[in-house]
Amino acid sequence: MSFKVKEKTEVRLVFLGAAGVGKTAIIQRFLKDTFEPKHRRTVEELHRKEYVVGGIKVSINIMDTSGSYSFPAMRKLSIQHSDAFALVYAVDDPESLEAVKSLREEILEVKEDKYTPIVVIGNKIDRHGDRQVSSKDVLSTVELDWNHSFLESSAKDNINVLEAFKELLLQANLPSWLSPALCRRRETFPKESNKRPPMKKTNSCLTS
Numbered sequence: 001m002s003f004k005v006k007e008k009t010e011v012r013l014v015f016l017g018a019a020g021v022g023k024t025a026i027i028q029r030f031l032k033d034t035f036e037p038k039h040r041r042t043v044e045e046l047h048r049k050e051y052v053v054g055g056i057k058v059s060i061n062i063m064d065t066s067g068s069y070s071f072p073a074m075r076k077l078s079i080q081h082s083d084a085f086a087l088v089y090a091v092d093d094p095e096s097l098e099a100v101k102s103l104r105e106e107i108l109e110v111k112e113d114k115y116t117p118i119v120v121i122g123n124k125i126d127r128h129g130d131r132q133v134s135s136k137d138v139l140s141t142v143e144l145d146w147n148h149s150f151l152e153s154s155a156k157d158n159i160n161v162l163e164a165f166k167e168l169l170l171q172a173n174l175p176s177w178l179s180p181a182l183c184r185r186r187e188t189f190p191k192e193s194n195k196r197p198p199m200k201k202t203n204s205c206l207t208s
C-alpha cells in the first residue's frame with residue numbers, strides 16, 4: 001500500500017480590512033493587472049481562478065469583502081470557511097491598522113486559536129508623503145508578536161501584489177509547485193528585464 005499525501009488543490013482566501021484600504025484594488029491587480037482609481041463599494045464578491053500545473057488543476061477562491069461590516073454573521077461565516085486571510089490596511093490611515101488588529105482577534109476567536117495563515121498587508125506605499133504608519137513598528141508586531149507574515153504593497157504601482165498572493169498560497173499549503181525554492185527562483189529575475197527567459201509552467205509561481 002502506498003501512502004501518498006494528497007496535495008490540496010483548492011484554496012479559499014479572504015481579504016478583510018477597513019473600507020477604502022485597497023482590498024479590491026489588490027485583487028483586481030492580481031486577477032486582471034488593472035488599477036481603478038475610483039472607489040466603488042464592494043458588498044461581497046467571490047472570484048475564482050484556476051491553474052493547471054503539472055497536470056493538476058488548482059483553484060483559488062478569493063473573497064473580497066466590504067469593509068463596512070454591517071453583516072457580522074456573514075463575515076463570521078466567511079472566516080469559518082476560509083483557509084488563509086489577507087488583513088489589509090493603508091499606510092496613510094492608522095485607524096485601518098486598528099481595524100486589522102480587531103479583525104485578527106475575531107479570526108482567532110472564530111478559528112478557536114487553531115493555526116490560521118494570516119498575511120498582513122500595508123497597502124498604498126506609493127503615497128510616500130502621506131505615510132502615517134511606520135513599517136518597522138508593524139513588522140515587529142506582526143512577525144514577532146503575532147507570528148504572521150507582513151508585507152507592504154501598492155496596488156497602484158503593482159508592488160508586492162503577486163508576492164502577497166504567493167505568501168497566502170504558500171501558507172495555505174497549495175501543491176509543491178508553489179514551494180519557496182521555486183518562488184525564490186522566480187524572484188531572482190530582475191523586475192524590468194526583457195531578457196527574462198521564458199518560464200515553463202512548472203517553474204512558475206502564479207502566472208496564468
Ligand SMILES: Nc1nc2c(ncn2[C@@H]2O[C@H](COP(=O)(O)OP(=O)(O)O)[C@@H](O)[C@H]2O)c(=O)[nH]1
Pocket residue numbers: 017018019020021022023024025026036037038039040042066067123124125126127153154155156157
Ligand atoms: N495611491 C493608491 N491608491 C490606492 C491603492 N489601492 C487602492 N487605492 C485607491 O483607494 C481607493 C479604495 O480602493 P478599493 O480597492 O476600492 O478599497 P477597498 O474598499 O478596500 O476594496 C480607490 O480609490 C483606489 O483607487 C494603492 O496602492 N495606492
Ligand SMILES: [Mg+2]
Pocket residue numbers: 023024025040041042064065066
Ligand atoms: Mg472593495
